[in-house]
Amino acid sequence: MSKGKILIADDEQDILDIISYNLKNEGFEIFTATNGVSAIELAKQISPDLIILDIMMPLKNGIDVCKFLRSNSNFKNTIIVFLTAMNDENFEVKGLQSGADDYITKPVSTRVLISKVNALFRRIKNEEKEILVAGDLIIDRKKYIVTASGKDISLPKKEFELLSLLASSPGKVFLRNDILEKIWGTDVIVGDRTIDVHIRKIRQKIDMDCISTVKGVGYKFEL
Amino acid sequence: MSKGKILIADDEQDILDIISYNLKNEGFEIFTATNGVSAIELAKQISPDLIILDIMMPLKNGIDVCKFLRSNSNFKNTIIVFLTAMNDENFEVKGLQSGADDYITKPVSTRVLISKVNALFRRIKNEEKEILVAGDLIIDRKKYIVTASGKDISLPKKEFELLSLLASSPGKVFLRNDILEKIWGTDVIVGDRTIDVHIRKIRQKIDMDCISTVKGVGYKFEL
DNA sequence: AACAGGTATTACCAAATTGTTATAATTACT
């Protein structure tokens, strides 16, 4: 059984080859596309676990592909990451805003690539884990209890869920919309500042510096 | 009676010592092995409830040990977890694929270790136990009798079942829905306040402070 | 039919949680 299906889209054949080769060696099942349109086609057919998208591609660029996929509920649980050139600072934000989970900067070493991919796959499993551990923080989803530096902290439901969500994918930036959808649901409408306030309360209660703000995008949990 | 048998296999004596010490303190019965082969031998002899395996060990590595044990029906219900070094991204996935239930990253803090192990044990601690003991409370499911601080308390059916359910996984928060489903069944529809009232009666009768409310979530039994 | 034990419902109250608003602080951009 393969470790998972990965779709890679890039217009440079060399890059496609290198990445494919290495990830195949790691035991992943690899599919490739050389432009945005065929990336989408292929994605629909094979339902990959992870999609690696180059930004600049013919027919449809990576960001548009990502937006399209994200708007399709079939890909709600698909991990999408971008391949970006080192210098393009902007794409990082744009990429994250379009709903990507992470990005990888080109050129990328084999080792980094592999460990990133493995880390991303690990995330899938984390979301349903009973106990999340991050540094000094233990989040016990069964007991509904958070332990920070040995002290039990009881968070009310919303705060707990929010922290739990963020901590389920350390490093991943969660868009405000995603957070709203996952914690509040689609039908409930709450004001703009609601998330901030909850984030603040969490930061206050567990006094660790582990939730950081990514302006214009969202929040992420880290270390 | 010990809280359970744990076999720890690691080639570094230091780690063995630290983990053993802490888990013994927690009331577990500890056995150790320093290589894969003797881990298997020992496992056969003592039938541990939980096996903690280092990946890199002499003679037979942790993954192979795990695969072997999993192929043996005697160990179908044994919990197997890996100890992995932080940087070994690969092994986590491979480990889980080989049939392990979880993994613990090295170095691990005492606190994390203990809560993980306890959580794992909670998994096997069946909800079908005949007699539940929690502190001063004895719940005899066959006789339908609860004894608190030596005094017998007779609870009516629903109250008994409710207490019995909560006490079957101390610490775990039971959602109202779960409770309704397990005690009342899916087809019966009862009002919103029903659970509360029963909880109240239980609290009243056994006068201990052992059922706590997690607002918006449910109830849990503790100490 | 009246009773009794167990179970469910209701309505009201208190309290915790959650959401909003207005204002300050920060950041990003020109």
Add this chain to the structure above:
DNA sequence: AGTAATTATAACAATTTGGTAATACCTGTT
């Protein structure tokens, strides 16, 4: 540096939730 956009904060308001006690309902028994 100045401006606009975004986020942080604190105080407040609204809502939800659970606790409580009294009451009604069932089912089987006498």
